[in-house]
Amino acid sequence: MNKNSQDQKIINLLKQLPKIEDDIPKEEIYQQIQRKITRTAKTSQPKGRLIPVFSTLLVVIIMIIVIPSFFDSPSFYSNMDHDENGAELMQADFNMEESASLATDTPAEVEKVENQLAIGEDYVRFVIDEVKPETMLVHGAIVEEQMQYVIPVTFLFDNKVDLSERYNELDDYLREEEWKVEENILQGATFDINLMTNEVFLDLPENFSLGDGSARAYVFSDVLAMMFRPLGIEKVIFQQDDLDLGPYGELDELSLPELGPVNYKLYNHPEANRSFLTPVKQPDLSIEEALLNMKIEDNDYYLNHTIPADVDFTIQSGVQSLIIEFSEDTFLINNQQYVTMIESILMTAKSYHYETVIFENPTIDRIGPYELHGPLPVPVAINPIDHLP
Amino acid sequence: MKDVFERFYDNYHHDLYRYIFYMVKNKQLTEDLVQEVYIRVLQSYQSFRKESSEKTWLFSIARHVTIDFFRKQNRRRNRILDYFDWGTKGESIQDPLPEPEDIVIKDEALREVYDYLDVCSEDQKNVLILRFIQSFSIKETAEILNMSISKVKTTQHRGIKKIRKLIEEKQKGGDAS
Incomplete structure (x- = not known):
């Protein structure tokens, strides 16, 4: 039996599955619903009255604990490494955060983090x-499941092999099933890169099609842009004559769109074994609006916020530097969430053509590998992929 | 409120019940989740903007209710695992869903397909249930799942392919023995 008839057989079997019926009468269901609605309304009422009481108590307790520490150690936040009291408090903060994240992290998420940790x-x-x-960067791009976002990924290779050859191997290193992204849209394509003329010759497989919809077409040009714009390549020349590219029509070549201003969120598919910083294209936003947008989640696309909601800041824009001044009541924590925040801010600043980011008024000196007192250069590339077997 | 409930019940109840049952495969749980769907419908009907049909609106609520259920269930299970720190032993603990004795399928091929639905991803399972058990069109399925039509087609194809591979593997295993 060939695959098509096997598939049809499975479809027929699905159609034959029993038609399950509910045997509870309509009136009974309605009464149960009414009871639940009434119960919810009753139980939610006292909570409203208790919250202010609890909040007040909580504030009083926090003040009792925190105020003496400030008097004991006025330079606590700027001298974290040398101040014993401060160090203890810092540890307490960290543990609180860690406990909170442990309570919400699923084993899959823990495994996801472990998968991404280099030794x-x-x-x-x-x-x-x-x-x-001695190394070179090879830029790839993957597409999330709903084909709305293209995610850049980067492979580090030694530079002994020809760049085009490396690009032609990329498909072997993409693990779409594990990452819960679409199959490589350029599967079977071969590239011939000419850095002298800033062009790439693209040979697409015989059965290549973009289909009728526009989503795949937009994704197609974005994928190519993310792969080749970082090399300075502006144009793709198709090897086939009169290639039919669906909504684009018949094309011989395609000018690659520029990689404009974006803000970065975290693609965190619950079934994937890792997450990715993902550019969200909103070219009309100012850098400040872009950073504020990074506080917002988009659960429909598994995009987590990258800046915690309680981190407040103002910005100043220099010629090459973006200055982010944290507000007085923004307390930074040295943990994974804040490392991701710093990296997503740096990448967002890069997309707005800043070269460095200066963080002012940070409550701690260091977050992960980042020293916060001094300008931080924007990164070279994003989403490094460990491609070694 | 009652007239809204009655209209939804009369028009869609059996479809709704069947959809949730095939997602969770437990009758008692299905009854609870169906009620939860109706509660959300009644509470948010005023704000229903009628940009989609009532049917696709209802089923997208049903989808979210089942997703919420699975997420809560995962969180609960993980809290238990964290609490006891069972490590790798915990991996052998299954979801607390009872074996579905609520449905008896004697035909072996049907049973396989029924069981393998759970191996599909959440999206694949949704698409296969809506398309073939509920006989929804691709467009309706796309609206309910907030997917493009091509995405529904791809997900459908991948779901069937996954089931086909599992059936093939089982047959190979059977042949070998």
Whole structure:
């Protein structure tokens, strides 16, 4: 039996599954619903009255604990490493945060973090800070399941092999099933990169099609842009004559869209074994609006916020530097969430053509690998992929 | 409120019940979740903007109710695992859903397909149930699941492919023995 007839057989079997019926009478269901609605209304009422009492008590308790510490150690936040009281408090903060995250992290998420940790590192890194002379970057792109977002990924190779060859191997390194993303849209394609003319020759497989919809077409050009714009390539030349590219029509070549301003959120599919910083295209936003947007989750697309909701800041824009000043009541924590925050801010700043980011008024000196007192250069690349077997 | 309930019940109750049953495979739980769907419908009907049909609106609520249920269930299970720190032993603990004795399927091929639905991803399972058990159109399925039509087609294809592979593997295993 061939695959098509096997598939049809499965469809027929699904159609034959029993038609389950509910045997509870309509009136009984309605009464049960009414009871539940009434119960919810009754139980929610006293809570409303208790919340202010609890909140007040909580504030009083916090003040009793915190105020003496401030008097004992006025330079607590700026001298964290040398101040014993401060160190203890810092540890307490960290533990509270850690407990909170442990309570919500699923084993899958814990495994996800472990999958992304390089040996000897304490934090998952979503960016590459520097490239050694003997290595080269190869840029790939993956597409999330609903085909609304294209996610750049980066492979580090030694630079002994031709760049085009590396690009032609990329498909072997993409693990779509594990990452819960679409199958590689360029599966079977081959590339011939010409850095002298800033062009890439693209040979697509015979059965390649973009279909009729526009989503795949937009994704197609975005994927190519993310792969080749970082190399300075502006144009893709198709090897086939009169290639039919669906909504684009018949094309011989395609000018790659520029990688405009974006803000970064975290694609965190519950079934995936890792997460990715994902650019959200909103080119009309100012850098401040873009950063504020990073506090908002988009659960429909599994996009987590990258800046915690209680982190408040103002910004100043220099020629090459973005200055982010945290508000007095923003307390930073040295943990994974804040490492991801710093990296997503740096990447967002990069997309707005800033070269460095200066964080002012931070309550701690360091978050993960980032020293906060001094300008931080924007990263070289994003979402490094460990491609070694 | 009652007239809204009655209209939804008369038009869609059996479809709604069947959809949730195949998602959770437990009658008692299905009854609870169906009630939860009706509660959400009644509480938010005023704000229903009628941009989609009532039917697709109802089923997208049903989908979210089942997703919420699965997430809560996962969180509960993980809290138990964390509490006892059972480590790898915990992996062998199954979901607290009882074996579905609520449904008896004697035909082996039907039973396989019924069981393998649970191996599919959440999206694949949703698409296969809506398309083939509920006989929804691709467009309706896309609206309920907030997917593009091509995404529904791809997900449907992948879901069937996954079931086909599992059936093939089982057959190979059977042949070998």
